[in-house]
Structures are given as C-alpha cells and as structure tokens.
Amino acid sequence: MMDTALTAASADDAGGLFTLVETVEALSSARTVEEVAEVIRSTARRITGADGVAIVLRDGDKCYYVDEDAIGPLWKGQRFPMTACVSGWAMMNRKTAIIPDIYSDDRVPHDAYRPTFVKSMVMTPVRPDDPVAAIGAYWANEREPTAAELQKLEVMARATAAAFESAGLRASLETALGAKDALVAELDHRVRNTLAATLSIASQTLRTAPDPKDFNEAFEGRVFSMASAHELLAKADWGPTSLDMVVRAAMDRFGGVDGERIKAAGPPIAVKAEAAVAIHMALHELGVNALQHGALRHQGGGVEVYWSIGYDVVEGKQVPARLTFNWRETGGPTVAEPKKRGFGSKLIEQGLPRELGGEARLIFRPEGLRFSLAAPFSNRLALAQ
Template identity: 55%
Template sequence: MLEAPVQGEGAGVDTRDAAFVLVEMIEALSAARTIEDVASVVRTAARTVSHADGVTFVLRDGDCCYYLDELAIGPLWKGRRFPLVQCISGWAMLNGETVVIPHIYADPRIPLDLYRPTFVRSLVMTPVRPGDPVAAIGAYWARRREPTDDEVAKLQIIARATATAIANVQAYASLSESLERRQLLMRELDHRCKNTLAAVQSIADQTLRRSASPAEFVESFNGRIGALSRAHELLTRGAWGPAGLAEVVGQALTPFCAVAGLRISVSGPDLGLTPEAAVAMHMTLHELAVNATKYGALSIEGGSLDVAWKLDCDEAPTELEFQWVESGGPPVGEPRRRGFGSRLIETGVARELGGQGQMIFDPEGLQFRLRAPLSSRISRP
C-alpha cells in the first residue's frame, strides 16, 4: 500500500503560513477582471494551502464541466469538457457538496478511464457557490491519502472567495459592456445628427435656389423638413432597425390621405429597408405626393394613385420593382426644366439602393419606376 506524503510534501509547494496565503489570494482576486485571472489566482492558492500535487479550476458550462485551468505535476484535463453526470466535478456541482475521495479506484463516481493516464490517486472537489454552483475547485494527490479537515476547510474558504470574485468579474464585464454600448450609441447619435444636419442644409440650399419667392421657399422647405421628421419618427419607433417598406409608404402618404382618401391604393410584399434607405424612400414619396396633390392625379376629383412593388420572382428574387402610377388627373407633359424635387425623385432612393429610378411623363398620368437589386439594404422577412 502507498503511504501518504508528509504535510507540505510535493513539488513546487509553498510552505508559507496559510493565513497569509489566503489574505494574498483575496487581495489578488479583488483585482481580477476576467475569469482567467480568477482561475490563475485560485489554482495557486488552493495548491499551496492543501499541499496538493495538482489543482484544477472547473467551470460549469450548461450541462458540461469545462476544465479551464490547472497547476499540477503532470497534465490533467485543461481545455476539455465532460458531461456533468460523468465527472466528479459535475457531481460536486450538481449536489452542492464538497466530495473527498481518499482512493479513486474504490469510488464508483470516478470515471477511471480518464484518471488512469494521470498521477491522481486521491482528491477533494469543492463546489463554488454550493446553492447555485458555477464552478468547482479540484485538489489532487499522487499518493493515497485522507485530506485533513483543515485542508478541506481552507479549500472551502477559497471556494467562497472565488464565488465573490466571479460575481465581481461578471459585474465588471456587464459594466464594461454597458459603457462600451453607451460609447457606441454616442458615436451613432453623433453620426446621425451630422447626417441629419447635412441633409437639412442640403434641403435648405436646394429649395432656396429653386424657389421663386420667400413664400414658396417656406412652403417647400417646411414640407420637406416635416417629411424628414416623420421618417425619423418611424425609425425611432423601430429602434433604428430595418423599417418595413409598407410602413414607409404609409407614413409618407398619411398627410395626403385627408385630401385623396380612398383614391390611393398601396400593395406589395413585406420587405425591410435599412434606416438610410427608408429615409431616402420616404423623401422620394413625399416629393411625388406633393407634385400629385398640386399638379397631378390627386389635384382633382376622379384622379387616383396606385403604389405597388414586387420582387422579380418568388423563389430566388434578385430585384425589387417599385412603381408609382397616377391616373385620371390633368394631362401630363414633360417639364421644360427639372427642379430639386424631380432630381431627388429620380436619383435619391435609386442611388441609396444602388438601382435606377425613372420618371415617365405619360399623358394619362405621371409614373415613377424604380428597379433595385436585392442587397443588405433591402431585406426579406
């Protein structure tokens, strides 16, 4: 029969006073910022106070045990995962109890195939936070021996300190993530504000150049800024994620429905637009609606508007086809000069989506047709 080693015996064991080791460990754990930092501190302290030949730090990972780190006279299981129900560390965590095994070959809970290649003959496995275990600390000896009550008690003290350290690491990670997210949101807000201000400046400049009078400038400028505001309102409701094309169309046409009522029809499949594409589409539709209300199909009784979109095929579509078709209004002729609104209609959303837009001045009614390839800016549900 193998004899148990004398207390303190074993390669690399620090014989300093255990209380001092525990104090040093707690100080080091207070500065730990990652779970790897915690494991490194704990494995060293646990091996010192238990006089073990090896120590492992095991994390609970769902239904598995993950051997995150080790400090031992020979290789154990660092970096490997085992089912909780097939591992002694899993038994300790599932039962919330410290388990002492003086002779591994005499205990049926030990998976001997995993232990035979190692130096281990005796062990103590201590769960971290027994009420709701998140980890375990294993101490191993190369000879059969019964760990003393004092050694087991010190390992349990280390486990309690480890539970606090893990909670601190999780809180630190959560705080860091919150700060990082806050900084990201601030950068995103700055970016959006600059883009919005640039858009307002461009709208003001272009509207002023094309306005025949101050009154015309005020009317056009206010209308366009209102459209931009409604587009942002829609995106804010959706946390600035993808906006449904039907929602964008509805939001853009809402101010004109009081005049046109049931003379406007809208149809098309569910599609999502990125925030930038949604704003461009909203502004384009606003310009078309203003023109239809002043000069086109919605300016007289009997005129109607059909807004529809589709994908070029159902199974493997590659392109969006969007059309605005007016009918029943005054005869349409091509204007002698194109204003800011016309250029915005033909190039704004088309450029944003990487497609092509075209205004067709059909005598029966103005048409706008847009073709754009499916991309990251146009998504299917």
C-alpha cells in the same frame, strides 16, 4: 411706400427663414438638453418676431420654465402644475394653444400674467404624440399670429423634439452602455447625416424657390417629411421597418392610403433606416406634385403605389434578387414633360436610386405620371423574414 413696406416684409421673412435653417443646424449638433434650450432661447424671437419666448419642460405633473428670452421677466426657473398653465394645457391636449387676448381666455392663469408684459401668446407642444416640452411665444399687444409664424413655431418644435431625443439618447448611451464609444459614434454619424440632409434640402430649395413664401412652404414640407420618417424609425428603435409602413406614413399628408384615392400593395419588404428616409422623401415629392399638378388635384384622380419582387435563377433555383417599385397616377389632368427639372425630380430620379444602388425614372405619360424603381436586395433592402 407700400412697395417699400412689402420689400421690407419680404426681407424680414427671408431673414427669419435663414435663421430657421441655422436653428435646425444648431439643434442637430446640440449634445444636451441645456444646449437645446439655449439654441431655442437665442433664436426663437428672431424667427417668430415675438416679444418673448419661453422653453418649458414637462417635469412629472409640473411644467418647468427652464429658459426664456423676453423684453421683460417671465417665469424662468419656476414650476407650475400642468393643470394650471397654458404650457400644461398644450402638452396634455397635444395641440397648439393660440390666444390673441390672454385676459379673455380661461386657460390663462391671469394672476400669473398680470406682472408681465404679455397680452397675447402661442404655446406649441414639442413632440405632439407624447409631449415632453413646449415652446411659448409672447407679444406685448393683442394680436392674431400669422400662418407663417405658426408654421415656423411648429418647425422649431419638430426640430426641438428630434434634438431632445438625440440628447437623451446620448446621455443614456454614455451612462448605461459599456460600448458607449462605438454607439455614440454611430449616433454622431446619424446626426451628421440628418444635419447634412437638412442643409442640403435648405440649399437646394432656396436655389429654386422664386420667393420666400415658396421657399417656406417647400422647405417646411420637406423637413416635416423627414421628421415623419424619423418618427416612424424611432418607433422601430432605428432598426428595419416595413416598406408598407413607410409608404403609409409618407401618404398620410395627402389623405392617407384609403384604398380609393390612394392605394398601396406589395409583399413584405424590410427597409433599413437610411433607405426608409430616402423612400419617404421621394414619396413626399411625388405626393406634392400629384396634389399641385397631378391626379390628386382632381376629385376623380387617384394614385396607385405597388411593388413586387424580382427573381434570379441561381443553380436552377429562383432566388429573390431585387425590388421593383412603382407609382401610377390616373384620372388627373393631361401630363406633359416639364422643360426644366427641379430639386424634387432630382431627389426622386437621382437621390433615391443612389441610396438604394438601383435605377429609377419618371415617365410623363399624357394619362398620368409614372415612376418606376428597380433596386437590388442588399443590407439596406431585403425580403422580410
């Protein structure tokens, strides 16, 4: 009986993960805020197993409950002060509210909840740096949410933030810019690229993951990495950003560039959006490997990330021609070349150099993993002015 229950739980988990992938796909193609809300409304309960889900938009100093899917009515179409509801608390504090028993938590307006079925809940802000919305999941019994449920809600919130930004950017472009057709086409291209990348990551991760839990961890880590890269690029209005900032953003998840365990140094290099995402994703894979199997697994281990400029002689003058980029691990366990390369290795050795038009290789030295990349300067990669 226990084996049967575990098998059923694994099947449910796998089904939820597939639905999560489908949700990311649908969000990537949503064109309006209303379409984004509809995607979340129609899929969030299947992903989380909750008895109800609500999508709440920030409307000035009010929380607007724009849509819901639940076993009983909640607050669709109503507005509440930010200071008088849990969604407002989550957005103002920029953190997820986890409430196993709503009647023992002072953040909950009990009078508003008594007519409903809700006994426990989780409220996750959308875009924690500057929340624009929140996703609420509700249950009809008192319970603690599982780590997997929280992770799935956070992945949905990240994907929803990107979808809201894309929808808002579309509306802005279509109403304010004379050259809207060309600009919307560029946005469509970017969204399609993001969707294709997400689906490829899901497919490749699913192909190599031995079970749903491993798929969940690897896929969410890669989606978070891509979202982190997009957040960095959004701050630069999707123009060129610096290689140093890309490296630092990618290393934040592993303790950050602190000059001790993780060091980073190199000359100013400007990186276009697509190249920045590829570099960020490759560094994420290197960081995960270092944390699980390499130098960051041991307290005394460390990583050095450094890059330099290669020059060619043209008409007697030295001209900047290429980037040389290196990853070097020290102080970790003895390294041996794996018998089989996974998706992460392919992304590092094939995906990144293909994006930059260069060459790359992983070197499995006993004293520590090395990675080297040589890529020519181009319209995607250049010496910063």
